[in-house]
Amino acid sequence: MTTANSYGQAPAVSTPEGTVVDATGASAARPDASWPVLGLRLSRRVLRRLVLVLPPLAVLAAAVLAADWAEERSRERSDAGARERLTLYRETILRELEKYRYLPYIVARDPRAVGVLSDPAQTDAANRFLKDLAATTGADALYVMDRNGLTVAASNFDTANSFMGRNYAFRPYFQAALDGEEGRFFAVGATTGEPGFFFARSTPSGVRPRGVVVVKVDMDRLERNWLEGGETVIVTDVHGVVFLGTRDDWRYASIAPLDDMVVAAIRSDRQYGGERLQSLQEGPAHATDLEIGGTAYRQARLRVGLLDWSIHYFTPLAEVRAPRRTVWAAAFALILVYAVALLFLRSRRLGRVTAGLRQDAASLRDLNRRLVDEVDERRRVERELRETQADLARASRLAAVGQMSAAVAHELNQPLAALGMFVSGARLYHQRGEAAEVLENLDEIDALRLRMASLTQELKRFARPGESRIETVDLRDCLKTSAKLVRPRVEETGVALHLHLTSADLLATTAPLRVEQVLVNLIRNAIDACQGEAEPRVEARAWSEGGSAMIEVADNGAGIPEELRERIFEPFFTTKPAAAGLGLGLAISARIVEDLGGGLSVRGGRSGGACFVLSLPLARQ
Structure with missing residues (x-):
């Protein structure tokens, strides 16, 4: 146009x-006119995409902060737990060594051991004495050296790796003992090749020493107990050399490289034999985070307080950093949920997703949330379970130690009381010049010593009664022996003790020492219960009934109230005054009788007091 x-x-x-x-x-x-409209649309699209990207970016930024915070809290918890475990391990080391620390001091003053220094004819007697003492105390070895370092008596004199005739003057503990100090040293045995801790004392004390007494302590039992905990724990000496711990492949290696002078000093003392003394890592020994054998660890250290030792507790950094992975897993889960939500909204807006797909997306979101919650809950439960198991194990060990300590004191009080009476009697007979009676009392004292040694062995087996010596014995003899053991108590209190024994044999296949232990406890309790009566009397009867041997111990005391009889066999329950008993005697007796296949019960006595009835199965013909 x-x-x-x-x-x-x-x-x-x-x-x-x-x-x-x-x-x-x-x-x-x-x-x-279309160009401004197109530009406006592009701006809105970019802005909308930026808005959609902001939440994931915010989640990632929050995850960075939360991961750092969670890892820091995990490090604090790990360090606190490591400090607690280190304190416990340090106490086990000190407690194990303190059991033997007194031995050299005592042996150095015993002429049976050190008399060989002045009279070589006493060598055989000293060897046997040291061997018996080492077996009794559990020491790995006991030996005596003259002032030149030559071993003149040893507990392992009859073994292939005997210390007899060996010179150990090069050991630092020998020179320290000669200087009047307590010698202490950990080293690999120059003769046996077995590691151990050495305590040494000079003899005599306060004058020019004539020799040195040494005890060697085996640390293998301590390491075995540590291995059961499944933790990585090591002990290093003043130079940082590992000599004790749960990692055999780290033994006799150093935490950090050693200089040549330190290595030469260790070689001169022959402390670790011919070991290479290589370094586990190249960094400083005091570093908190270090890498050993390709594994990263977080290290906690504590001084043992003995010879400048240090105890180290290693926690894998993977465990410390586990909360960081959890935080990132949660962050990615949130981002995934967010992405799923966006896709879901977009699908709804575009109208290209069916109702079934929307339901599947919702199920997927719920499943993801449940999965994250389940993972967190499972980790929390596992962590609490490990902590509870550790607390229960610690409480069980402490309870066992307390109960056994109280049991030892309770069970040894009876022979010790009888021992005191026999000693007093021996002194009286000696003053009168009655040598035969003195010898008889000495025989009784020796018998009580053997009984106390047997009792300590039996108390060791308290948790494993099946190890007691079983034999066929006449229970009448057990009752007579028990009455003989409490004879000093009978004479002291004036209580009349009567035994009523059947003429027929009462043969039973059982542990006689444990039966006598129960009978002594029952008779002593009966004596204590009737002391306040005008005519105190205790009667013990023995007879057979229905294939069982029955032994009854009754008194004419005040008796036990009906409402207390059900509790009388509970540990630490007693009707005696607080200072007169621990309440363990009847509990231990009931446990012993039960282990022997018998029974122990209480009822009212015919004379108004208490009556305890012990039943044991008779031996089969």
Whole structure:
């Protein structure tokens, strides 16, 4: 179409392309209204995408902060737990060594051991004495050296690796003992090749020493107990050399590299034999985080307080950093949920997702949330379970130690009381010049010593009664022996003790020492119960009934109230005054009788007091 303006200009022609062409053929551009609209749409799309990206970025930023915080809290918890465990391990070391620390001091003053220094003819007697003493105390070895370091008596004199005739003057503990100090040293045995801790004392004390007494303590039992805990614990000496712990592949290696002078000093003392003394890692020994054998650890250290030892507790850094992984897992789970939600909303907006797909997406979100919660809950439960198990194990060990300590005191009080009476009697007979009676009392004292040794062995077996010696014995003899053991108590209190024994044999296959232990406890309790009576009397009867041997111990005391009889066999329950008993005698007796296949009961006596009835199965013919 052709148009003309009112000013007489050349007509212009409009073309479909939107360009104006005049009559001369020139063209002029005309602005397109679609460009601003397109730019606005692009800006909105970019803005919308930025808004959608902001929540994941915020979650990632929060995850960075939360992961650092969680790892820091995990490090604090790990360090606190490591300090507690180190304190416990240190106490086990000190407690184990303190049991033997007194031995050299005592043996150095015993002429049976050190008399060989002045009289070589006493060598055999000293060897036997040291061997018996080592077996009794549980020491690995006991030996005596002269002032030149030559071993003149040893507990292992009859073994292939005997110390007899060996010179150990090069050991630091020998020189320390000669200087009047207590010799203490850990080393690999120069003769046996077995590691151990050495305590040494000079003899005699306060004057020029004639020799040195040494005890060697085996630390293997301590290491075995540590291995049961499943933890990585080591002990290093003043130079940082590992000599004790739960990792055999780290033994006799150093935490950090050693200089040549330190290595030469260790070689001169022959402390660790010919070990290479290589370094576990190249960093400083006091570093908190270090890498050993390709595994990263977090280290906690504590001084033992003995010979500048240090005890180290290693926690894998993977365990310390586990909360960081949990935080990141949770963050990615949130981002995943967010992405699923976006896809879900987008699918709804576009209308291309069916109702079934929407239900599947919702189920997937719920499953992801449950999975994250389940993982967190399972980790929490496992952590609490480990902590509870550790607390229960610690409480069980402490309870066992307390009960056994009280049991030892209770069970040894009876022979000790009888021992005191026999000693007093021996002194009286000695003053009168009655040598035969003195010898008889000495025989009784020796018998009580053997009984006390047997009692300590039996108390060791308190938790494992099946190890007691079983034999066929006449229970009448057990009752007579028990009455003989309490004879000093009978004479002291004036209580009349009567035995009523059947003429027929009462043969039983049982542990006689444990039966006598029960009978002594029952008779002593009966004596204590009737002391306040005008005519105190205790009667013990023995007879057979229905294939069982029956032994009854009755008194004419005040008796036991009916309401207390059910509790009389409970540990630490007693009707005696607080200072007169611990309440363990009847509990231990009931346990012993039960282990022997019998029974122990209480009822009212015919004389108004208490009556305890012991039953044991008779031996089969």
